[in-house]
Amino acid sequence: MPLTGILERxxxxxxxxxxxxxxxxxxxxxxxxxxxxxxxxxxxxVFNVVMNQILFTGVEAIKIVAVIALLLGGxxxxxxxxxxxxxxxxxxxxxxxxxxxxxxxxxxxxxxxxIGRSGTAISTEIGYMMVNHEIQALExxxxxxxxxxxxxxxxxxxxxxxxxxxxxxMVALFGGHLVARLIIHYPFALYLDDLSRALGFWDVAVSxxxxxxxxxIVAVICCYQxxxxxxxxxxxxxxxxxAVVWSIYACFAVNIIITxxxxx
Amino acid sequence: xxVKIELANVDFAYEKGNNIVKSASFSVCPGEILAIVxxxxxxxxxxxxxxxxxxTPVEGSLLIDGKIFGDLSMNWQNExxxxxxxxxxxxxxxxxMTVFNNLALPLRYYAEMTEAEISHIINAWLERLxxxxxGNSLPAALSLGVRQKVAFIRTMLLGRDFFFWxxxxxxxxxxxxxxxxxxxxxxxxxxxxQILATQNRDLLFKSADRVLMLDGGTISYLxxxxxxxxxxxxxxxxxxx
Numbered sequence: 228m229p230l231t232g233i234l235e236r237x238x239x240x241x242x243x244x245x246x247x248x249x250x251x252x253x254x255x256x257x258x259x260x261x262x263x264x265x266x267x268x269x270x271x272x273v274f275n276v277v278m279n280q281i282l283f284t285g286v287e288a289i290k291i292v293a294v295i296a297l298l299l300g301g302x303x304x305x306x307x308x309x310x311x312x313x314x315x316x317x318x319x320x321x322x323x324x325x326x327x328x329x330x331x332x333x334x335x336x337x338x339x340x341x342i343g344r345s346g347t348a349i350s351t352e353i354g355y356m357m358v359n360h361e362i363q364a365l366e367x368x369x370x371x372x373x374x375x376x377x378x379x380x381x382x383x384x385x386x387x388x389x390x391x392x393x394x395x396x397m398v399a400l401f402g403g404h405l406v407a408r409l410i411i412h413y414p415f416a417l418y419l420d421d422l423s424r425a426l427g428f429w430d431v432a433v434s435x436x437x438x439x440x441x442x443x444i445v446a447v448i449c450c451y452q453x454x455x456x457x458x459x460x461x462x463x464x465x466x467x468x469x470a471v472v473w474s475i476y477a478c479f480a481v482n483i484i485i486t487x488x489x490x491x
Numbered sequence: 492x493x494v495k496i497e498l499a500n501v502d503f504a505y506e507k508g509n510n511i512v513k514s515a516s517f518s519v520c521p522g523e524i525l526a527i528v529x530x531x532x533x534x535x536x537x538x539x540x541x542x543x544x545x546x547t548p549v550e551g552s553l554l555i556d557g558k559i560f561g562d563l564s565m566n567w568q569n570e571x572x573x574x575x576x577x578x579x580x581x582x583x584x585x586x587x588m589t590v591f592n593n594l595a596l597p598l599r600y601y602a603e604m605t606e607a608e609i610s611h612i613i614n615a616w617l618e619r620l621x622x623x624x625x626g627n628s629l630p631a632a633l634s635l636g637v638r639q640k641v642a643f644i645r646t647m648l649l650g651r652d653f654f655f656w657x658x659x660x661x662x663x664x665x666x667x668x669x670x671x672x673x674x675x676x677x678x679x680x681x682x683x684x685q686i687l688a689t690q691n692r693d694l695l696f697k698s699a700d701r702v703l704m705l706d707g708g709t710i711s712y713l714x715x716x717x718x719x720x721x722x723x724x725x726x727x728x729x730x731x732x
Contacts, residue, residue, distance in 0.1 A: 266566045269600035355586070363545050364583040368597035368649060369573025371565060375600070 251451045254377065255443070258450075261371050262378030269370065273379050280383025284345040284442075285390050292340055293402070296395040299336065300403020303327055308413045320418070321425030324400065329430050330490075333395045334437035335482055338445065341388050342474045346449040349380055350470040353453025354463040362454075377450045385442030392438035396431065433489050440481050445474045493521025493682045494556050494571075494652045496542050501551035503541055510549070511537050513708040519653075519684045524675065526699035526716070527688040533705050535688035536580055536657050542686055543577050543655050544568060573601060576646035580657040580688075582638035584630040590617075590641050591626040597649055616644045620667070636662040643667075647674060654678055654685040660694065672697050 261267055307323050353376065356362050362372050404418055452470040456462045497518035504510045511534045519525045519542075527535045540546045544553055544560045553560040555571060563571070584593045594613045598604055604612070617623045620640050630638055639662050646654065656675065660668040668691070675685060675698045689695055695702075696716070704712040 261565055264566060268569070268602070271602070272596075272600050359586065360579060360581055360583045361585050363540070364577075364579060364585070366545060366569075367543060367572055367575070367577040367579075368600070368645075369569040369571075370597060370600050371569050373565075 247451075251447050254373075254451050254454075255381065255447045258373045258377040258381060261374040262382070264374075267371075267374055269375065273374060276375065276379035277383045277386075280345075280380050281387045281390075283348070284341060284384050285387030288340060288344055288387070288391060289394055291344070292337060292391050292395050293398045295336060295340065296333075296398035297402045297406055299332060300328060300399030301406025302403075303332070303399070304403045304407040304413075304418075305411050308407065308411055321421030321423075324422060325425045325427075325430050328399045328403075329396050329426065329434050330486070331482070333399060334392055334434050334441060335478060337388060337391045337395045337438055338441040338478045339475070341384070341391070341442070342445050342471055342478070345384060345387075346445045346470055346474050347467045349384075349446065349449040350453040350467045351463055353450060354456035354466050355460075357454060357456040358458070358460055358463070377446075380450055381443055381446040384446040385439050388442030388445070389435050389439040392434050393431070396434060429489065433485065437482060437485050440485065441478050444477045444481060448473045448477060493684055494575075495520050495554075496653060496684060496686070497554040497557075498542060498548075499552045499554060501541055501548040501553070503537060503546060503548050505537075511708055512541060512548075512705075515541070515551070515710055517703060517710065517713055519686055521684045522679060522682040523700050524679055524685045524687060524698050525701050525703055526695050527686065527703050527705065528690070528695070529705035531690075534708055535705065538703075538705065539577075539655050539657050539686060539688045543575065544572065545577075571652075573597065573649065574652040575655065576649045576651075576653075577655040578642055578646040578657055578659045580661065582635060582642040582662075584638055584641060584645075586630055589627050589629060590622070590633070593630070593641065594645050594648060597645070612648065613644075616647070620644065620670075634662075636664070636667075639663055640667060643671065652683065654683060656685065656687040656689070658689055658691070659687075660691060668694065 262273070267273075304324065307320055307327075311319050311323060353362075356376075362376070365372050365375060400422060404413075404415060407413065408415075449470045452466040452473070456466055495518060498515050501512060501515045502510050503512040515538060517525070527538055529535050537546065541548060541553065544555075547561065560568065560571075584590075585596065588596065591613060594616070595609050598609045598612075599606075614623065614626070617626055620643075622637065622640060622644075625633060625637065630641075633641070639660070643659060646656075646659075654675070656671075659675075660671045663671075672694055675687070675694075678685060679698070685698075687694065687699060699716045701714060702712065702716050703710055
């Protein structure tokens with residue numbers, strides 16, 4: 228096959244992905260442009276939608292985030308405490324917990340919970356609004372869906388996921404130790420000492436930064452997928468599934484970029 | 492008061508190559524009522540949405556008071572739309588809001604009135620249409636006819652410069668149909684332009700100044716109602732009225 232043919236086929240295979248990324252970037256930029264516009268209307272209503280999004284994505288998810296953090300933190304602490312001393316490295320316990328729980332698992336699992344719980348809700352809701360012509364009705368009332376629907380969801384979700392990351396880390400590290408104590412004995416004072424020596428400001432900050440970006444990415448992808456519904460209700464579960472898959476890919480990709488940026 | 496709406500050589504397709512509207516050109520001046528008449532599924536609603544800027548033409552332009560709508564900033568487009576009433580055939584309401592909040596939504600968004608004024612206006616409309624008891628109901632709990640009445644109120648609350656009516660009284664009782672007719676004529680007298688897509692003969696004959704007939708996506712007739720031949724089966728369209 229000639230080189231031009233290979234390039235053509237590769238280009239046509241990659242282009243839809245690039246096109247989608249460009250479309251989502253436009254959605255994000257446009258929503259912030261109209262969301263932060265001085266001439267925009269309905270500030271109070273937009274603020275209310277942001278608050279509702281934080282309530283739904285953040286406050287109402289605390290319970291599930293806490294339970295999963297507790298169990299995951301417990302397992303990780305048990306594994307670490309039981310394995311590391313055998314390898315002659317007690318001093319590594321705190322460090323391993325910080326790397327595994329705070330830097331990596333905390334943000335990514337918080338993102339997964341939010342994708343499953345709120346991301347699907349956003350894509351489904353917007354998809355329904357598209358089929359039911361509610362988005363057109365909003366437009367015809369002079370209400371810009373970018374400002375009233377997309378912008379508050381992005382802001383609300385990023386703030387909520389940012390806050391949830393702290394909940395996850397706190398519960399996983401401290402609650403997880405309580406769970407671990409049911410199975411394995413490791414004095415809390417010693418555990419706290421290990422942890423305080425290993426845990427730095429930037430570990431917590433990077434965890435928060437990751438979650439903040441995850442919130443933006445998940446909200447943009449889910450809104451984009453919701454808006455891609457055209458004619459039929461049967462498209463809605465398809466876009467919800469696609470929103471979940473794309474969000475997972477995107478969160479992993481951004482996770483590795485941020486990790487590399489801060490720790491290499 | 493009142494704006495001029497104009498379509499210039501507009502083509503539109505939902506799917507590439509399958510044009511629903513072909514080379515549509517016409518204008519509607521303030522105080523004029525243009526009725527769009529066509530058999531079911533021939534593009535009446537699509538043409539109406541093109542006139543309102545809800546759909547983007549594949550070719551051609553929508554002009555509002557001589558300015559190309561697509562060239563205006565998003566904020567300007569929204570300000571213009573806020574001053575136009577659009578009555579959807581499907582009586583679209585926001586599903587997770589009560590009837591009252593659906594009606595209050597655009598008024599609150601533009602914050603041109605106090606909450607007390609909004610309540611007063613909405614309650615007056617709800618009482619006028621005997622809908623006061625359903626103010627706190629969600630749209631899913633209402634029949635299509637009632638939803639159409641609520642959508643009509645919302646259209647009336649918003650429309651100041653232009654009205655778009657897509658089968659405004661399709662599922663309603665005769666008294667409501669009469670009320671819609673009265674309101675349409677009242678708006679006409681006050682100099683507001685209107686486009687009406689309908690198959691309701693009474694509504695058409697009592698209100699329309701001009702008629703636009705669609706045939707296979709193209710305009711087959713555009714002119715005065717009296718010359719349209721409606722009622723004597725004009726070019727096969729009359730039979731649908």
